[in-house]
Amino acid sequence: MTLTLDRIEIEGAGSDPVALARALLDQTPGLDGRVSIDEIARALDIVSIEIAPLFSIEACLQCDALKSHGQIVVNARSSPQRQRFSIGHELGHFLNERHVPSVADGFACSRRDMAAPEGEDRHIRQEREANAFAIEVLAPAHLLQAHLKPTPELDHVLAIAKRFEISREAAARRYVQCHRDCLAAVFSHDGKIRYVEKSEGFPSIVPWTNDPHGPLPAPPGDGSPLTGLDEVSAQGWLTYPDRSQLFAQTLYQREGHAITLLTVEQDDSTTEEIWAPPRFRR
Ligand SMILES: [Zn+2]
Incomplete structure (x- = not known):
């Protein structure tokens, strides 16, 4: 029809x-x-x-x-x-x-x-x-609500890409835009940043396009392309690295491409406030 x-x-x-x-x-x-x-x-x-x-x-x-x-x-x-x-x-x-x-x-x-x-x-x-x-x-x-559960993970990005038949890159941007937490998706190639999609309120990031990215989780030993959501040093990523804990999860793709999801937690957050938008200077 x-x-x-x-x-x-x-x-x-x-x-x-x-x-x-x-x-x-x-x-x-x-x-x-x-x-x-x-x-x-x-x-x-x-x-x-x-x-x-x-x-x-x-x-x-x-x-x-x-x-x-x-x-x-x-x-x-x-x-x-x-x-x-x-x-x-x-x-x-x-x-x-x-x-x-x-x-x-x-x-x-x-x-x-x-x-x-x-x-x-x-x-x-x-x-x-x-x-x-x-x-x-x-x-x-x-239609995205089911994919926006509180703990942000790249698994949800992969599910969005598959369900809606869009690229993983577009799905990651959409995820960051719609998730209530402060997130950033970093798109890199051969260790250098292509661009970063940040949600409103995510802390200021040091590296930008063509700069080397900050530390990433190590690739899994089992050959899987997707790492866990691990704490990484904020040095090399955040302008004010002492103010927050930084977590990263990376999807290693073909030909040197990678998508990294960054999440932050304020060190002084209470349990109730932990997912509230951090109040950082941009
Ligand atoms: Zn156009």
């Missing part, structure tokens, strides 16, 4: 990407996991979705000035999970009335744009909003 969606009603939610995504989800009741993002895009005037090898960008949206219809191209060299995120991201540009094309015939988006765009200019703001739209549609907040 062909999916039918009311684009006018969705766009009536305005330019806030989360409101737009929720208006879309309101028209797709009964969701319990993987979102059919291709089908959704096609029901909203995306006339074609092509998979082609791309080198300088991760995906693009070709559309006319009025966005009456659009075509999305995603990178054939990326995983199906990344391709799904790319479709959601480009749909976020397409539906948002305030997003103005970044190139002559639409939007061209890099892998960096889709992970951790930095800066304050309009292009970066649009990229952030397209990401916020994509993840809200692909891993809806109302």
Whole structure:
């Protein structure tokens, strides 16, 4: 059965990407996991979705000035999970009335744009909003509660990635954004930081992009890629290392990539306050 969606009603939610995504989800009741993002895009005037090898960008949206219809191209060299995120991201540009094309015939988006765009200019703001739209549609907040239990662990990130068919990287960012604890997800390659996603209130971190990361838990001896959640030295990670205990869990991935989840505990916390947002200077 062909999916039918009311684009006018969705766009009536305005330019806030989360409101737009929720208006879309309101028209797709009964969701319990993987979102059919291709089908959704096609029901909203995306006339074609092509998979082609791309080198300088991760995906693009070709559309006319009025966005009456659009075509999305995603990178054939990326995983199906990344391709799904790319479709959601480009749909976020397409539906948002305030997003103005970044190139002559639409939007061209890099892998960096889709992970951790930095800066304050309009292009970066649009990229952030397209990401916020994509993840809200692909891993809806109302379906995440079961994965947000008090003790943060990367197992939950892996479960989110599998359930919603998104990349582990996107799942880790989503987990940090939605969990009530102060968390950080560190994405690294060959011992250097690619970028860090921090939740509101997480203490100030010393290393940044291209810097060596702080200490990680040792890889498990049994060949498993996932370590335990171990206490590690805050030296090399936190700007004020004496103020908190730091715990880390690392997922060692292929070709030198790793995802590390950081959690903190204040040394002077009471049992009741232990999961309250730490009051650190940023
Ligand atoms: Zn974009």
